[in-house]
Amino acid sequence: MVGTAPRAFSTSMQEELASAYESSRRTAMDRRRFLLGGAGAAVAMGSAGLAVSPANATIIPQEIPDWSRYLGDGVNANPYGIPSPFEEHVVRRAVDWLTPTAESSVSFSPLQDMHGILTPNGLHFERHHGGVPEIDPGEHVLLLHGLVERPLKFSMADLLRMPAVNRIHFVECAANTGMEWRGAQLNGVQYTHGMISSSEWTGVALSTLLREAGLRDTAKWILIEGADAAALSRSLPVAKALDDCIVAYAQNGEMLRPEQGYPVRLMVPGWEGNINVKWLRRLEVGDQPWHMREETSKYTDLMPNGKARQFTWVMEAKSVITSPCPEKRLLSKGRNVIRGLAWSGAGKVSRVDVSLDGGRNWRRASLDGLVLSKSLTRFSLPWEWNGRPMLLQSRVTDESGYTQPTIGQLREVRGEWSIYHNNAIQSWHLKQDGVSENVQVG
Amino acid sequence: MFRLVKLAAVIATVTIAVTVTAMSGFAIPSPPRLGIGELATPAEIARWDIDIRPDGKGLPEGRGDVQQGDEIFAERCAYCHGDFAEGLGNYPALVGGEPKELKTDQRPEKTIGSFWPYASTLFDYIRRAMPFGDAQSLSADETYALVAFLLSMNDIIPEDSVLDAESLAAITMPNEDGFYFDPQPDVANFPCMRDCTAGLVEIVSFALILNVTPDGL
Numbered sequence: 181m182v183g184t185a186p187r188a189f190s191t192s193m194q195e196e197l198a199s200a201y202e203s204s205r206r207t208a209m210d211r212r213r214f215l216l217g218g219a220g221a222a223v224a225m226g227s228a229g230l231a232v233s234p235a236n237a238t239i240i241p242q243e244i245p246d247w248s249r250y251l252g253d254g255v256n257a258n259p260y261g262i263p264s265p266f267e268e269h270v271v272r273r274a275v276d277w278l279t280p281t282a283e284s285s286v287s288f289s290p291l292q293d294m295h296g297i298l299t300p301n302g303l304h305f306e307r308h309h310g311g312v313p314e315i316d317p318g319e320h321v322l323l324l325h326g327l328v329e330r331p332l333k334f335s336m337a338d339l340l341r342m343p344a345v346n347r348i349h350f351v352e353c354a355a356n357t358g359m360e361w362r363g364a365q366l367n368g369v370q371y372t373h374g375m376i377s378s379s380e381w382t383g384v385a386l387s388t389l390l391r392e393a394g395l396r397d398t399a400k401w402i403l404i405e406g407a408d409a410a411a412l413s414r415s416l417p418v419a420k421a422l423d424d425c426i427v428a429y430a431q432n433g434e435m436l437r438p439e440q441g442y443p444v445r446l447m448v449p450g451w452e453g454n455i456n457v458k459w460l461r462r463l464e465v466g467d468q469p470w471h472m473r474e475e476t477s478k479y480t481d482l483m484p485n486g487k488a489r490q491f492t493w494v495m496e497a498k499s500v501i502t503s504p505c506p507e508k509r510l511l512s513k514g515r516n517v518i519r520g521l522a523w524s525g526a527g528k529v530s531r532v533d534v535s536l537d538g539g540r541n542w543r544r545a546s547l548d549g550l551v552l553s554k555s556l557t558r559f560s561l562p563w564e565w566n567g568r569p570m571l572l573q574s575r576v577t578d579e580s581g582y583t584q585p586t587i588g589q590l591r592e593v594r595g596e597w598s599i600y601h602n603n604a605i606q607s608w609h610l611k612q613d614g615v616s617e618n619v620q621v622g
Numbered sequence: 623m624f625r626l627v628k629l630a631a632v633i634a635t636v637t638i639a640v641t642v643t644a645m646s647g648f649a650i651p652s653p654p655r656l657g658i659g660e661l662a663t664p665a666e667i668a669r670w671d672i673d674i675r676p677d678g679k680g681l682p683e684g685r686g687d688v689q690q691g692d693e694i695f696a697e698r699c700a701y702c703h704g705d706f707a708e709g710l711g712n713y714p715a716l717v718g719g720e721p722k723e724l725k726t727d728q729r730p731e732k733t734i735g736s737f738w739p740y741a742s743t744l745f746d747y748i749r750r751a752m753p754f755g756d757a758q759s760l761s762a763d764e765t766y767a768l769v770a771f772l773l774s775m776n777d778i779i780p781e782d783s784v785l786d787a788e789s790l791a792a793i794t795m796p797n798e799d800g801f802y803f804d805p806q807p808d809v810a811n812f813p814c815m816r817d818c819t820a821g822l823v824e825i826v827s828f829a830l831i832l833n834v835t836p837d838g839l
Binding site for chain 1: 653655656657658659660661662666667670671672673674675676677702711712713721722723724725726727729730732734737738739740742743746747750751754755757758800801802803804806807808809810811812813814815816817818819822823824825826827828829830832834835836837
C-alpha cells in the first residue's frame, strides 16, 4: 500500500497538469487560428501560385506575440512532421492541358521556393506512366536474369543487407523545358524548369548485383523494367550499369516515396529521368537493345531532316535563375542577390556566368556550397538593382568544357520539334515594378 | 597417395577459380561475391519475362487476325484512341502521317505508321501497358490480333493478314531507317564575357501573350 498513494497523487497531478496544458494549448490554438484567418487571403493567393505575403515586416509590436506567451504544440503533435502552414504554397503543381490523364502525367517542383541542393521528398517532381503503384515491400521481388551465370531473385531484405552507397544526384525529365522550343510559353520557373529534383540516394551499386549474378562475356545491354501498370522499360548499356548506377531504396534519409519508386528504383546518374526506372522489378541482361516504346516512339529527338536521334541519354549542362523569376517579384531597388541552380549530366559544374542585358555582357557568379558531380549546384551574384528593366540570364560551363547554349544555337541544329533535351539559356524580363516574365531574345 | 592426388585437384580447382574471377572483365579486381540472392527457376523467370526484341525474341505462341483485332479494339481501345485509331482529345492517334512528312516545319505526325521503327515494340507495349488501366490483361492471341489491326489500319499489312511470332518478326516498318545514334554534344557555346551580341538584344517572344500558365501566373 505504501507505493499506492504517491502513485495516485502522481496520477492526479498529471491529470491536472495535462488539463491546464490542454486549456492553454486550446487558447493558443484559437488565437493562432484567428491569426491564420487574418492571413488567409495571402495564403489562399499563395496556393493559387501567386504572390505570397512578402514577409517584409519590420515593426516591433507593442504586445508580446501569442507565440511568445502561450505554449505551442507538444512533441509528436505531428508524428511525421509537416511544413509550417505559412509555407503551404510551396507545393508541386501540374499543367492540366499537357496530358490526357493525371495517371500518365507530370508535376513540377517549386524551384522558386527551394533552397540548397536537396529537394524535400514531398516536392520531388513526378512523372508517371501508369499512376503510382502501392507496393508492399514484403511482396516485392527484384529479378535479375538473362546473360548471367546465375539468375537471381532479391527480396528487399536481401538488398538492405548488402553494402550500400550514398550519392547526391539530380534527376531531370528529358522533357524539362520542352514546352519552350517554339517560344516562351509558360510563365514561371516551376513550369519551365521544375522537372528537375535532387536527392541523396541510398542503395546497392548495380555493379554489386551484377557481380552476384555473374555477367556473361556477351552481355552488352540490360533491360530495366518497373512493376507499375505501365511496366515501364528501357535498355541500359552494361558499361553505364557498371559505372555508377544505383539500385536505390532510400532518398534523403528515408525510404523512397511511392511517387519516386517505393520500394526500389534505379538511379542512372546524369541521364534522362525516364531511364531511372521506378518500382524496379526486373533486370534482364542481353546483347542488344530492346527498342522499347520509351526509347523509340518517345524520348527520341526528331531532327529537321526527319530523322530522329536515339539514345541521347545525357542531360547536358543547364542553369536557371530562380530568384528573381516570374513567381518571385523583386521587392526593392538597391542591394539584391541573383540566385539560381546549375547542373550537368556530364560531371561537375565549373562556372556560372550571369547577364543582365540578355547575353551581351556577362559577370562571373559564385558557386555556393557543395559542387558535386551530376548534382544540383547553387550559384549567386550580389548586385545593385537600379530599378530599370533588365534581361536576366545564367550560363553554365561544366568540367568537360561544355557551355550551355542559347535557344537559337539549339534551334539551328535541332529545329523546333525535338521535344526533349532543351537546355537553352533562360531569359527573364525584369520590369520596373520588380515583376519578371519568361521571354526569349533574338 | 590417393589423398595427395585429391589435394592437388582441389588446389588446381581453386587456382582456376581465382584466375577466372580475376579475368571476369572488371578493371579493378572484384571483391568476392556476397552470396546474397536466391536462384530463380526458369518457370519463375517465364512468368515475368514479357519483353520482345525487334528480331522477334520473346514473342509468344499464338495468332490473331485483323478482323479479330478490329473487334477487340472497338471494345477495349476505341474509348481513348477513337473508332478508327485517330485519337480522342489528348489521347494519341495511332494512325496517320508518313515518314517523309516528318521533315516538316509543322507539327510532325508521329504515329505507329509514320514513326515507330519496329513492329515488335507494338506487341511489347500493348502487352505490358495496354489497355490503359487494365495492363497485362490481354491474351497472346488478342495481342497479335490488335497488332494486326493497327498495322492494317496503317496500310503496313493487308486486311486479310494473320499474325504470329514468325510473321510479326518478318515485318519491316516504314520508318525503320528513321533513327540514328548521335554522340552528344551537338551544340557548343563559348563563354564570351563582353560585347557578345552583334547589337542590342531584343525580346522576340513573350510568355504572357500566350497566357496558358495555370493559376494565371
